[in-house]
Amino acid sequence: MWGGIMIRVAISNIYENFEKYFCAFIMAVMVICLGAQVFFRFVLDAALTWSEELSRFAFVWVIYMGASMAAMERVHIRVTVPQLLLPSQYRHYATVFADFIWLIFNLFFAYQGILQLKHMFTFTFTSPAMQWNTAFVYAIIPLGFFLMSFRIVQGYWRDYKRGGIHAMGVDLFSSERSIVEETEK
Amino acid sequence: MTIAILSITLFACLFLGLPIFMSLGIATFVSLTTSNIPMTMVAQTLYQGVDKFPLLAIPCFILAGSLMERGGVTQQIIDVVLRFTGRITGGLGIATILACMFFSAISGSGPGTVAAIGTLMIPAMVNRGYDRGYAGAVSSSGGTLGILIPPSNPMIIYGVIANCSIVGLFMAGMVPGIIIGLSHCFVAYYVARKLNFGSTGEQFNTRELLIMCWRGKFALATPLVILGGIYSGIFTPVEASVIAVFYALLVGGAINRKLNFTDILESLTDAARITGTVIIIVGTSTVFGQILTVNQAPLKLAAFITGISTNWYVVMLIIIVVFFFLGMFMETLSTIIILTPVLLPVVMELGIDPIYFGVIFVVTNEVAFLTPPLGVNLFVACQLSNVSIERLSLHVLPHILAIVLCILVLAFFPDIILWLPRLMGYAAY
DSSP: OHHHHHHHHHHHHHHHHHHHHHHHHHHHHHHHHHHHHHHHHHTSOOOOSSHHHHHHHHHHHHHHHHHHHHHHHTOOOBOOHHHHTSOHHHHHHHHHHHHHHHHHHHHHHHHHHHHHHHHHHHSOOBOTTTOOBHHHHHTHHHHHHHHHHHHHHHHHHHHHHHHOGGGTTTTTOOHHHHHHHHHHO | OHHHHHHHHHHHHHHHTOBHHHHHHHHHHHHHHHSOOOTTHHHHHHHHTTOOGGGGHHHHHHHHHHHHHHTTHHHHHHHHHHHHHTTSTTHHHHHHHHHHHHHHTTOOOHHHHHHHHHHHHHHHHHHTTOOHHHHHHHHHHHHGGGGTSSSOHHHHHHHHHHTOOHHHHHHHHHHHHHHHHHHHHHHHHHHHHHTTOOOOOOOOOHHHHHHHHHHTHHHHTHHHHHHHHHHTTSSOHHHHHHHHHHHHHIIIIIISOOOOHHHHHHHHHHHHHHIIIIIHHHHHHHHHHHHHHHTTHHHHHHHHHHHHOOOHHHHHHHHHHHHHHHHTTSOHHHHHHHHHHHHHHHHHHTTOOHHHHHHHHHHHHHHHHHSSSSOHHHHHHHHHHTOOHHHHHHHTHHHHHHHHHHHHHHHHOHHHHHHHHHHTTOOOO
16 A cells, blocks of 8 residues: 555656656756766867767757746746736736747647658658667657646646636746746755 | 738737747747748757757856855855955955855856855845845845856857857956956945945954865865866867866865755756756747848848947947846846847947957846846845845945946947957957
């Protein structure tokens, strides 16, 4: 019984923090690759062929995974000043509207990413150094945008369960809080 | 026509409060539908727009700064700086600025510097009876140096977009950084004397200073490792950033013994978070910039500006005023990402050095950090000092004035910015 609970806790932890752990992992891969490259160049006086390529792949993956993490934490950078002109009880409706548009275009970009992937699986490109099929690397575009969309919906769903329609997007608003959290942590 | 659609859509999206990266993406998409460029390039450029090797230095520098902070390096810097300024009126304020200058040579971010130094210095100042507003103002304005004293994240992004030497920019930022830092010290001293804060009363003690320096020797050597390597041409900025990460792990983990697994995990996610919110903007802005160029927007803008005046000083003055205005509403890195492709051809046309222009761009963004309603450094300092943003923005006014005066001097005497890169052979003009 305890084993079952432990597994459920672990699964919900991963469900909540998937991007966080994944980002930390790819970030570490990126830094280690670059570190290895520097070590080989300056200490062993030899050049690694694969390290730059792998670190670039990792970098792009960190960007779109990190964007999904930021969507969950609601810390994406926005210009929120015009909304300050609205009366405070209407502000969050503007945010809900903006995020609705964001969601639609997110799904559109994800769809474009899938079309691109289809194309890349038909006409295979391999990366110069490691001979990887680049379609697998480009998969981050649809994956990242789908995850981002999921996290936006998830955030609003939680708001709704907590306080109905009026709670939607409320804590999302204050740009001050989000930026402070983004930089301070 | 396309330019009109592009800019109207962009402003509408920004005004509605969409994330900046998505606003750029939507504006690009809408203008693509009106031209006959195939839509399939959208997904491809989302990838290729960010696949630029020098950008890798940004997450690495953020990671290094975060590890240094958690590894006790900040405390060691402050310990040393305090020994110098103890006797002076407003000594803690001056020490805050000096510590910010020092930390700026490790970190490339403005708000990151405020958080690192302010967390320790604001409570220290409040304990000594300094005004909370003063404490917040000194920390937030000292933190602006984070982006001017190399390494600097905005400079890396500018260098990538403007296709000019990042090392050259890093050299050009040093002298203006020291000038502005010293003018902040002067303001901190003057305000403290006016408000009668007094000194800590500690006598200058060479022995103690040497003890502190010896204790913090590895922390103090960090800028030498990072900047020395870049300036001497041994490391590229990306290599230097990675070495900074491993050096931070060494100092914080093995020497100070303060880093644990959670700290490292948190630092990694910090860096990923900023990468995912800022560098993603570079991705969507690439196509945006291309569309502007294809439709000759920079040429038209250049014609418009030279229609007003062809005098170099007047043009720079106009651009600086526009930057100040935009800085009130826009986040600094976004301003650089959006405006560089538009403005760079204009200034190149007038024979202005791209390195000089980049430094002026970055310095004006220092003011943007301090001007409400969107002044990121103010938000961080507010949180740390428990002062309202209104009161804090009054307290930073003398500091803003100091930066503005420095900007005017720097803008009209480009040699101050360009002599170091010229000396090392990195400036074009």
